[in-house]
């Protein structure tokens with residue numbers, strides 16, 4: 001006999017499928033409840049994936065701001081080193097965004113750490129008053145990344161919950 005839900009062969013013992021927890025010996029109500037739960041889990045997973053996509057987009061936006069920053073400094077101060085510096089930061093953030101799905105929280109924290117490191121380096125190189133320049137951009141960047149961290153955490157919890165139920 002195979003499981004009605006996932007088609008895995010069912011071993012003689014137990015009342016639920018060892019693979020998907022389908023209650024094959026249960027009542028129709030219990031089976032319906034299982035199907036209902038499965039659908040809501042699917043919706044939660046979709047929601048989690050949407051949140052991960054949003055978090056990745058946040059990293060891309062921050063990457064764009066960093067590149068823009070580098071270009072503005074390059075054009076106004078004719079400083080190619082700034083363009084290279086912000087260009088590299090931007091490429092790192094893009095990479096984190098593309099890899100986000102593999103380890104969501106880690107790559108958002110990597111992005112946050114990188115941005116913080118950039119600001120520390122800028123403050124060391126140019127004095128701490130540089131931190132107040134374009135403070136709006138900095139607030140936007142941190143808001144985006146912290147929101148992304150919360151979103152990826154929620155997504156991770158939903159995924160783990162579903163993994164343990166499936």
Ligand SMILES: [Zn+2]
Pocket residue numbers: 003004005006007008017018019020021022
């Ligand atoms: Zn099954």
